[in-house]
Each structure stands twice: as structure tokens, then as C-alpha cells.
Amino acid sequence: MHDIVRMAPLIFTRDLSVRIGSHDVCRALNWQVNPGERWAILGKNGVGKSTLLKTLAGLRLAETGELIICGARTAGSTLEVPIFSRESQRTLAKRRGYLTQHHNDPFPSTVMETALIGRHPHLGRWDWESTADHEITRTALAEADLVGFAEREVQTLSGGERQRLAVAQLLTQQPQLFLLDEPLTHLDLSHQVAIMELFKRKTQGEFSMTSALVAVLHDPGFAVRYCEHALLLFGHGEWLAGPARTIITAENLTRLYGHPLREIGSDNDRWFIPC
Amino acid sequence: MPSRRRALTVLALLFALVVASFVVALAAGSIPVTTHDLFTALFGEMLSEKSAGMDETSLAIEVIRGLRLPRALGAFACGGLLALAGALMQVLLRNPLADPYVLGISGGAAVGALLAMLAGLALWFIDLAAFIGAFAAMLIVFGLAHGDSSWTRTRLLLTGVIVAAGCGAAVALMLSIAPEAQLRGMLFWLMGDAGQISEPRPALVVLAAGLALALPFARELNLLARGDVLAQTLGVSVNHVKRGVYFLAALATATAVTTAGSIGFIGLIVPHLTRLGLMKLGWGNDQRLLLPAAALVGGSLLLLADTLARTVVAPQQLPVGVLTALIGVPAFLFLLGREKHA
Numbered sequence: 001m002h003d004i005v006r007m008a009p010l011i012f013t014r015d016l017s018v019r020i021g022s023h024d025v026c027r028a029l030n031w032q033v034n035p036g037e038r039w040a041i042l043g044k045n046g047v048g049k050s051t052l053l054k055t056l057a058g059l060r061l062a063e064t065g066e067l068i069i070c071g072a073r074t075a076g077s078t079l080e081v082p083i084f085s086r087e088s089q090r091t092l093a094k095r096r097g098y099l100t101q102h103h104n105d106p107f108p109s110t111v112m113e114t115a116l117i118g119r120h121p122h123l124g125r126w127d128w129e130s131t132a133d134h135e136i137t138r139t140a141l142a143e144a145d146l147v148g149f150a151e152r153e154v155q156t157l158s159g160g161e162r163q164r165l166a167v168a169q170l171l172t173q174q175p176q177l178f179l180l181d182e183p184l185t186h187l188d189l190s191h192q193v194a195i196m197e198l199f200k201r202k203t204q205g206e207f208s209m210t211s212a213l214v215a216v217l218h219d220p221g222f223a224v225r226y227c228e229h230a231l232l233l234f235g236h237g238e239w240l241a242g243p244a245r246t247i248i249t250a251e252n253l254t255r256l257y258g259h260p261l262r263e264i265g266s267d268n269d270r271w272f273i274p275c
Numbered sequence: 276m277p278s279r280r281r282a283l284t285v286l287a288l289l290f291a292l293v294v295a296s297f298v299v300a301l302a303a304g305s306i307p308v309t310t311h312d313l314f315t316a317l318f319g320e321m322l323s324e325k326s327a328g329m330d331e332t333s334l335a336i337e338v339i340r341g342l343r344l345p346r347a348l349g350a351f352a353c354g355g356l357l358a359l360a361g362a363l364m365q366v367l368l369r370n371p372l373a374d375p376y377v378l379g380i381s382g383g384a385a386v387g388a389l390l391a392m393l394a395g396l397a398l399w400f401i402d403l404a405a406f407i408g409a410f411a412a413m414l415i416v417f418g419l420a421h422g423d424s425s426w427t428r429t430r431l432l433l434t435g436v437i438v439a440a441g442c443g444a445a446v447a448l449m450l451s452i453a454p455e456a457q458l459r460g461m462l463f464w465l466m467g468d469a470g471q472i473s474e475p476r477p478a479l480v481v482l483a484a485g486l487a488l489a490l491p492f493a494r495e496l497n498l499l500a501r502g503d504v505l506a507q508t509l510g511v512s513v514n515h516v517k518r519g520v521y522f523l524a525a526l527a528t529a530t531a532v533t534t535a536g537s538i539g540f541i542g543l544i545v546p547h548l549t550r551l552g553l554m555k556l557g558w559g560n561d562q563r564l565l566l567p568a569a570a571l572v573g574g575s576l577l578l579l580a581d582t583l584a585r586t587v588v589a590p591q592q593l594p595v596g597v598l599t600a601l602i603g604v605p606a607f608l609f610l611l612g613r614e615k616h617a
Binding site for chain 2: 098109121
């Protein structure tokens with residue numbers, strides 16, 4: 001792992017403006033994500049959380065401003081898709097992982113094969129997956145609680161199992177920057193906790209110098225519990241970023257969701273209940 | 276567990292199937308052929324003028340070299356091309372129902388070929404017209420679907436289906452005004468007929484080149500089959516690869532259709548047949564193995580079907596496209612049925 005970025009911010013934005021059609025997602029976003037940090041993005045449906053995350057993954061063009069992802073910056077675009085230099089594209093594919101909301105599998109495939117896909121950026125054009133790649137994948141499947149699923153047909157998985165497979169696939173990619181779009185979709189309560197704990201482990205301790213996480217979440221309680229930072233999107237381009245402790249408050253959330261919320265608990269165990 | 280060695284083993288076995296198919300195809304027919312004749316025809320030196328008497332051996336050799344071998348090579352190449360194009364189209368459109376003809380390429384070829392037949396042009400000109408028609412349809416579909424924004428699969432599929440429907444109408448019109456004498460030839464062309472293969476070499480070259488071009492990108496295709504965003508995230512230049520796949524599939528289809536008419540079912544069924552077979556070996560949808568395997572299976576299947584087509588009611592010949600469907604459909608349904616019970 002000699003090509004890992006150390007200590008430099010994994011995401012850096014200056015005056016970044018992201019729009020969907022005529023709708024402002026964020027205006028003049030000045031923000032950075034450093035190694036060891038975990039960020040929650042919160043906001044109403046349709047406010048553009050996923051669009052922002054996609055932009056931060058380098059899969060979509062921003063309107064204006066500067067964006068550097070794991071040291072890579074856009075070199076142009078075709079058909080709304082940013083172009084990176086060949087070197088940057090390879091860097092991004094190895095260092096930046098992106099968990100999408102939707103997974104579909106039109107063709108039959110096994111769980112193992114699907115998870116192995118994450119190894120693609122680490123392999124040369126003519127390489128086949130090695131024993132080491134299989135080992136990494138098996139570990140990832142175990143971490144996503146999919147032991148014994150390796151030979152299962154993907155199309156037979158339940159929604160929650162399929163979501164965990166997507167997480168395992170992301171882990172086999174071994175990125176430094178985890179961008180998660182609603183990672184808890186379809187998961188039962190115990191797996192919601194398990195997956196957030198898993199990503200916490202992947203960004204602290206030995207990983208705190210190299211890895212970071214940005215997750216679109218819907219439950220402010222989970223955000224407070226697992227993320228030390230939060231980015232709130234209010235719509236119309238307004239945003240607020242900072243430590244979760246000071247930013248995720250009943251007052252801000254009431255404004256964010258347009259629905260009164262009440263806070264219970266204290267410190268890192270605060271939960272918000274709709275009134 | 277899929278590995279390069281296992282993939283090569285599977286391909287070696289399939290290659291043996293190909294060889295066996297060729298032996299059957301070259302040996303079968305109204306003129307009997309011995310093993311010795313077969314070897315002499317394939318590996319022996321050219322018959323010198325003196326020894327070329329009209330004995331049985333030299334006649335058999337003549338038949339193999341002059342008639343059966345070109346036809347067999349052509350049928351194999353077309354089957355391989357259609358299977359390859361079908362597998363590529365299924366990845367491109369992420370749709371298991373896609374086949375090489377779904378985007379109107381065969382329709383364009385049919386319009387070209389039938390126009391040339393109506394005009395009473397020579398055989399080579401019919402081939403040329405078919406190829407021009409196929410490429411015209413391909414460019415129209417690509418241009419319309421691409422537009423100035425990014426292309427979506429639905430838009431590409433819809434454009435292709437509509438262009439194919441338009442071509443179908445033009446073909447029906449030409450058939451209805453065609454003179455009786457030409458009608459049979461036209462119908463055979465439309466159903467697909469290896470008997471019209473005069474020169475197998477272009478198809479073989481395109482098949483080899485197509486595989487050589489597609490295989491380095493096979494893992495990228497695996498990603499593409501699982502979704503554009505995933506592929507893009509993992510570093511695939513999605514738009515470039517998609518464009519490449521489209522043109523490669525179109526070239527393969529156009530070549531096959533020009534060589535032997537629009538033979539049905541191979542392009543749809545062989546990739547599925549191969550996929551189902553590979554699933555039994557614990558393989559899913561890995562294009563690194565699927566593409567070459569489908570090409571070999573498709574080639575063999577069309578070769579065997581064509582052998583049946585020219586022998587089963589000899590001296591009468593059946594259009595091979597009818598036989599591919601008659602063999603392919605039950606075989607496919609059988610495998611699909613077994614799959615469900617497993």
C-alpha cells in the first residue's frame with residue numbers, strides 16, 4: 001500500500017456549487033474531509049444529497065468551483081461526466097469507494113463473483129484474480145456478515161443481504177475514502193449497527209491516518225453516534241458544516257426537515273424524536 | 276473457482292467440440308468420404324494435374340476442398356460472430372433478451388440485399404448491398420440514439436427496435452412486389468442460408484479480430500454488465516467502452532448477415548446456453564470466458580445445424596435459420612427447466 005495519500009485532505013472543495021437542473025444543491029461550498037474523519041450528510045428528500053455525493057465521487061460535474069478528490073482533479077468533461085487524467089482515474093478507482101443506493105443484477109452471478117468485482121482497479125488488464133484477491137474478498141464477505149453466502153446466486157438474496165453484498169464489494173476495493181449513499185437501506189436494526197460499526201473500524205485506529213467516510217444518512221441519531229462531523233443541506237443551496245456536537249441540534253434539525261424534533265439523551269448518545 | 280487455467284481448460288474442451296463438428300460437417304453428404312479422404316483433403320498436398328483423375332478419392336477431395344470446407348468455415352465463422360455479437364449486445368443493453376438483430380442491423384442488411392436482388396444484381400453485389408444496408412442502419416440508430424446528450428439504454432433500444440420495424444416494413448413491401456422467380460431466393464436469404472457462402476475468409480478474419488479486440492476489455496465488460504455507475508466508480512471509461520462494444524457488435528453482426536443472411540436464434544440463445552453451462556461449473560457471467568466460449572459454441576452449433584440442413588432431406592436443402600431455431604429452442608427450454616429445479 002505504498003501509494004496511499006497520507007494526511008492530505010481526501011476531499012477539498014473551494015467555492016463548489018452543485019446544481020440539478022435549476023435547483024441549487026449547495027452554493028459556494030468550502031469544505032474539506034481529512035483522514036480519520038467521519039461525516040454525515042443530512043437533508044430532506046430531493047434536496048440533492050445523492051447528487052452531491054456523486055459529485056464528490058467524481059462521477060458527475062459540479063457547476064463551478066474547485067474539487068480535489070484524493071489528490072485528483074478534473075481535467076475536462078464529456079457528456080456531463082468529468083474526465084480525469086489516466087493516472088488520476090486509476091488513483092480514484094483505487095482510493096475512492098462509492099456505495100450506490102441501487103443495485104441490480106440482470107445476469108446470474110454468484111455472491112463471490114460479485115464481491116470480487118471490487119478488485120478490478122487493483123488488477124492489470126490481463127490479470128485474473130489471485131488467491132490473495134480471493135482471500136481479501138472472503139474477509140470482506142465475513143465482515144459484511146455474509147459467511148457461507150459465497151456460492152449463492154445474487155438474484156436469490158434478500159434486499160438486506162444484497163445491500164451487505166454491496167458493502168462487501170466496497171470493502172474488497174479497499175478504498176481510503178468511503179462515500180456511502182444511504183448505507184443502511186434495507187438493513188435490519190442489528191445490521192444497521194453492525195455496518196456502521198464496521199465503517200467506524202475502517203476509519204479509526206490504524207486507518208485514522210489514511211481513511212475517511214462521508215455517508216448520506218436519514219437518522220440523526222445514527223449520525224451523532226457514528227460521525228463526528230456533519231454537513232446539513234437545507235435546500236436552495238444553503239449548507240452548514242462542522243462538528244456534529246454543535247451542528248446536529250434539535251433546532252437545526254427542525255429547520256432541516258421542516259418538522260419539529262425533540263432531543264433526548266446526552267453527549268454521543270443523543271436521539272431525535274419527531275414531535 | 277474461476278481462474279485462468281480453468282478457463283483455458285473449458286476453452287480447450289470447446290475447441291475439441293469445434294473440431295468434432297468440422298469432421299462431421301466435412302464427412303456428411305451425398306458423396307461418401309473416408310477418413311483417408313478427409314486427411315488428404317485437409318493436410319495432403321494439392322492434387323497435381325496428372326493424378327487428378329475422376330476416381331472416387333479425388334472426387335471426394337474435390338468436394339471437400341471446393342464445396343464443404345468453405346461452407347463449413349463460413350457457417351462456423353457466422354455462428355461465432357452472431358454469438359459474440361449477441362453476448363456483447365446483452366452486456367451493452369444490460370438486457371438478457373437482447374440479440375444482434377435488436378438494433379435493426381439485420382433489418383438494414385435485408386433491405387440492402389433484397390434491393391440488390393430485385394435489381395437482379397450479381398451475388399457479390401448483393402453481399403456489398405447487405406453490408407452497406409447494415410452499416411447504414413447502425414449509423415442511423417447510433418446517431419439518433421446518441422443525439423447530443425448522453426445515450427441511455429432505453430433510448431438506444433427503442434431507436435433500434437423502431438428502425439428494425441421500419442426495415443421490416445420495407446422488406447415486406449419488396450417481397451410483395453417481387454417477381455415469383457426471385458421470391459424463393461429472397462426468402463432463403465431472409466431465413467439465413469449457408470449455401471450462399473462463397474468466401475468464408477472475411478467472416479473468419481472479423482471473428483478473430485473481434486475476439487482479439489473484445490478480450491482485453493472483458494473484465495471491463497463484466498463491470499458494465501453490473502451498471503454504469505459501478506463501472507465508472509471502478510475506473511472504466513464507460514462512454515468509450517460502450518461505444519466500442521456497440522461498433523464491434525455491429526461489425527460482427529453486419530459481417531455475419533452479409534455472409535449468410537439473417538440466421539436467427541444463434542445470437543440470442545448461444546450466450547444464454549453458454550452462460551447456463553458455465554453456471555454449472557460455478558461460473559456466472561464472466562465475459563473473459565463467456566465471449567470466447569460463446570463464439571466457439573455458436574460456431575459449432577451453426578456448423579452442425581447447417582450440416583443437418585443440407586443432409587436431412589437431401590438433395591433438397593433447408594434454410595439453416597429454421598434448423599437453428601428448431602434445435603436451439605428445445606435445447607434452451609430444457610436447460611432453463613433444469614435450472615429451475617436445481
